Amino acid sequence: MARPSAVAERRREILEATCEVVSERGFRDLRIVDVAKEAGYSTGTVHYYFDSKEELLREAFRFEYEKSRIRREAVVSPGLDPVARLRALADAYLPSSPASVRSWRVWMELWISALRDPSMGQVNDVYYGEWRQAVLDAMREGQEKGLIEVPDPQLFANMYVSMMDGLAIQVLAGAEGISLADMQATCRAFVDSVAVTS
Structure with a gap:
């Protein structure tokens, strides 16, 4: 053994x-x-x-998510203010390295699988929900500290995550109108649009 x-x-x-x-x-x-x-x-x-291809896939998504979570924690230092944290999260999730491109491709496969298999949708709910929650936590903290001004943090968090997903898919698909630099600039501009300036 x-x-x-x-x-x-x-x-x-x-x-x-x-x-x-x-x-x-x-x-x-x-x-x-x-x-x-x-x-x-x-x-x-x-x-x-x-035991099965399905179990292997579910565990692979969990495995990829854990690596993603570790990357996220590495860029979000305890002293980072919420606005800087949101910018850092966007930069960390850019499909800019072989590892991040692979991670995005694996997640895209999860979404496709979830369209046909409810159990994969549940996997998505768990891991993707944690990612959305990390963004929402930063939003709420920023609002409490007077650094971010939005009427609805949940709505903003959903917009932020959905924007990154959509842009990343376009970058990975090789869309002519969206480059990696465009994605980064758009994400940063989105965060800056709600940041309170002194």
């Missing part, structure tokens, strides 16, 4: 490989054999750790 640390490492490697395959091929075209090849294991090993 494998040591607990070896078990955790194998699971991590399989999930890492799954995210890579999902990013490259999409979930519908994902095959266990491709994940196994990417991870350097047999298909039997993958099936030992994950």
Whole structure:
């Protein structure tokens, strides 16, 4: 029997490989054999750790979300004021590196899967809800401190998150009218539009 640390490492490697395959091929075209090849294991090993393709996908989304949460926490230092935090969050979520592009592609696959599978919609509700809550918390704190002026923090948080999603999809799709720099400038302008200036 494998040591607990070896078990955790194998699971991590399989999930890492799954995210890579999902990013490259999409979930519908994902095959266990491709994940196994990417991870350097047999298909039997993958099936030992994950009972089904659906379980593997759910765990891959959780895995990708945890990495995203760690990135978010890394840019949001305790002393950062809410306006600076919202700007930093937008910058951190730009599809500007291979890791962030992969993360966006995995999330896009989750959304597509959720259209057909209610259980994937529940996965989205949990992880995406936490992301929306982080934005809402920054909004409410900014409002309480007099740094942000909006009539409805929840509405703004939804607009902020939806704007980033829409822009990122256009950037990833290679739309001529939206570059990475355009996305960053738009997100910053959106935050600046509600920031109270002295």
